[in-house]
Amino acid sequence: MMEPTKIAEILQASLPDCQALVSDNAGDKEHFQAEVVSSAFEGRSRIQQHRLVYQALGDHMKGDIHALALKTYTPSKWPNKA
Amino acid sequence: MSERSVQDFIKDLVTQNQVMLFMKGNKFFPACGFSAKSVQILKMNGATFETFDVLSDPDVRSGIKEFAQWPTIPQLYINGEFLGGSDIMMEMHENGELKTMIEGLSAN
Numbered sequence: 001m002m003e004p005t006k007i008a009e010i011l012q013a014s015l016p017d018c019q020a021l022v023s024d025n026a027g028d029k030e031h032f033q034a035e036v037v038s039s040a041f042e043g044r045s046r047i048q049q050h051r052l053v054y055q056a057l058g059d060h061m062k063g064d065i066h067a068l069a070l071k072t073y074t075p076s077k078w079p080n081k082a
Numbered sequence: 083m084s085e086r087s088v089q090d091f092i093k094d095l096v097t098q099n100q101v102m103l104f105m106k107g108n109k110f111f112p113a114c115g116f117s118a119k120s121v122q123i124l125k126m127n128g129a130t131f132e133t134f135d136v137l138s139d140p141d142v143r144s145g146i147k148e149f150a151q152w153p154t155i156p157q158l159y160i161n162g163e164f165l166g167g168s169d170i171m172m173e174m175h176e177n178g179e180l181k182t183m184i185e186g187l188s189a190n
Contacts, residue, residue: 046170047152054153061153067116068154070169 001029002064007057008034014056015040017075030066037078046072088145096159100187101131104146105156109133116168120156123168123175129184160187 004022011020015038022034034053041049049072054061061068073079096102101124107113109121109131124131136143136155147153150164158165160183165171174180 046173047164047166050166050170051151069116071173 002032002060003029004032007032007060007065007068010060011036011038011053011056015052019078021080030064032065032067033069035071035073035080037073037075039075041072041074088141089149092142092146092149093162095132095134096162099132099159100161101129101184102159103131103133103156104136104142104159105133106135106137108135113137114155116154117156120158120168120171123171123180124158124184127175127181127184129187160184 004024008020008022011022011034012018015036017039018036019038020034020036022032024030024032036053038052040052044052050070053068053070053072057065057068103109103120103124105112105114105117105120107117112118112121113135121133134142136146143155146155146157150157152164152167154167156168156171158167158171165174171180174183
């Protein structure tokens, strides 16, 4: 079990210029949806972008996070940018 | 299986099958929502594909994560190359990349 805000905090602390929107739509604190934007994604393939997110979450991916539906964006592609 | 032979076993599967999906359950009875979605995406794009049920083999279930340096299942391989999990499959389905790739395969 994990709070979605905790996941967002970890990502924002580990990835440069990162904004992360994390939710658990089912309310079970195990299945999450995340939209993550970071300048670290610039020039990287989707696989590499997702890997960076998984690496930042480390052992949480093997434990408290049962599933994470992931969308990654570079800052210029971020649809929610202000 | 020893750790070495698990990696070899996975390598054989992804080289011998042009489109290979590692999933939970099988294409008739997927055992997880993400695996079910992946099967559906492949079917919608007219792919001929093989699946391996990681729930049937704990060694492959952990070995596949190491093989791709990717912590989640399902995982899709085309022509031996790791393409991604269900989120990337969905993106490639929506933007048509997957269809182009699969049509390219059957043309050969």
